[in-house]
Amino acid sequence: MTPAARRAADPPKVLDRWIRFRLPDPEHRLSAVRLDVDSVLPARTRDLVRRDGRWELRLPRPDLQRLEYTFTVTGPDGVATQTDPANPARVESAFGARSVVELPGYLPPAWLARDGVPGRFDAFEVSGETADPVPVTVWSPADAGDAEPLPLLAVQDGPEYDQLAALTRFCAVQVADAVLPRHRVALLQPVQRSPWYSGSPRYLRTLTGPVLTTLARRYAVSAPVALMGASLGGLTSLLAALRAPAVGAVFAQSGSFFQAELDGMEQDFPWFPRIVDQVRAVLGTRHTDHPLVVGLTCGALEENAPNNRAMAAALARAGHTVRHAEVPDLHNYTAWRDALDPHLTDVLRDCWISRG
Template sequence: MARTRLTVTGTPVGDVELSVVSPVGTRRAHPLPLLVAHDGPEYSRRAHLLSRLRTATAEGRVPPTRVVLLEPGPRNERYAANPDWADTLARHVLPTVRTAYALDGRPTLMGASLGALASLQAEWRHPGTFGALFLQSGSFFRKRVDDEEDFEFWHRVTGFVSNVRRVRRPRTDARVVLTCGLDEGNLTNNRQMAQTLAASGHDVSFAELPGRHDWRSWESAFDPFLLTLLQGSGSPGSSSRRGT
């Protein structure tokens, strides 16, 4: 896969560094599906995202897909329910990528932990920007559920989660897939977020899988959940909370 580095300047959070990775043999003018990954370098290095996609593409399981690997920069400040980061993605990063590359349809946005939270907020603030969200072990903190009050952005995160819980009708038509490990602290708030989104009419599925809050567990969820999402054929496991 061919990799090109870009710097997006003039955003509300400062410069954003990213890499655009394209399948070999494709050109910028070729419209391809786009996958945007929070913590992109870590997803590539520690969860082997690019190699898993390359193999799935070779096997014909997913179409050739262009990938944006977002470098987090000051991660907690950006990802912890920061509306400026959501605006940066929708109004600066994606327009920059669209100017340089032809896209096929709306992008898929993914992230783990705070990256999952940031992914949901980006589409929540800018409905219709993304066609699908892949949210792994999201840090959907709630008062009386999570013992994270010492986290520096606790009130910002719990405030956003409370806003999501108050919605009574679909905010977005994006397909939303959540996964979470059975042995991690975020399991309860992920269950509740999935229930909240389903109750307000969103297209959502949730899979509880063996594993912890780590890159190995997140990688293990790619097949089938991320791969099925990228096929454009709907979310896997929509009739069951627990993945198999």
């Protein structure tokens, strides 16, 4: 950054009613700058205005504890996306690096700074009805033999969950602190995420059949299996849990429980009708012979918040034990990481200890 750019640089400033963003442009190379944030925030407020060799925006302060963003800039080389050069706070997301504003009162979870039990990873693939086999990586306490009976948590988008939300670190700390029993975590990787995680009958049969059967054959499983996922992975975890007698709990974060009347903005998604049909069937169920422990978390301002509220009410009405929590963040892995404790902790303790 040039000396002039450094003088113009200014990190985001949180005010009572606004968050102020600035991007230096002392040579006037840019013709437009736009703040790229979650779509739930008002679109009309995202264009920065040029002022004194820099671009500036005052965004109405949302009711959040943190906000991820990038800048979309238009210049002589075309349109590009970049992080904020004046803001050293960054986070890796499912779509690359993003800058972060942490609002007053936000604290990352304490377990991130803790040491957990040592672990090991075993990788293999499971073939089923999907065109591609399902890659699986199993985390276990390092001293656990495969024949030692332990509870099992199976996770959709597992490798990404581990990389971006520190999932196995969380589990290792919970075991070290004796909050959760020693257990294994199966990290399931989607080869074709949208087709698989949109109510695909072939994937659901593969997950509830060959995947869970292979895991039980390779490792001794001592308690009901718990399934977990976020967004479309949360939908998939719930649909699979309702079909699989071996599953006792499901934890869905920002679950994509699409309904035609609530989620019209998703109607261009190719598998939207299939999801709507399957969600409608779950919402219409009035009784279950297979009661689950269910945990749902979702950002209070997310587009998925209304359909998560409806799903929580429907599952409780059908006889499942439901915990539903709304959090002051949006649709991202850090939000899901920050909600693991106590919400995932409570679901797993109920499934593996109280009912195991």
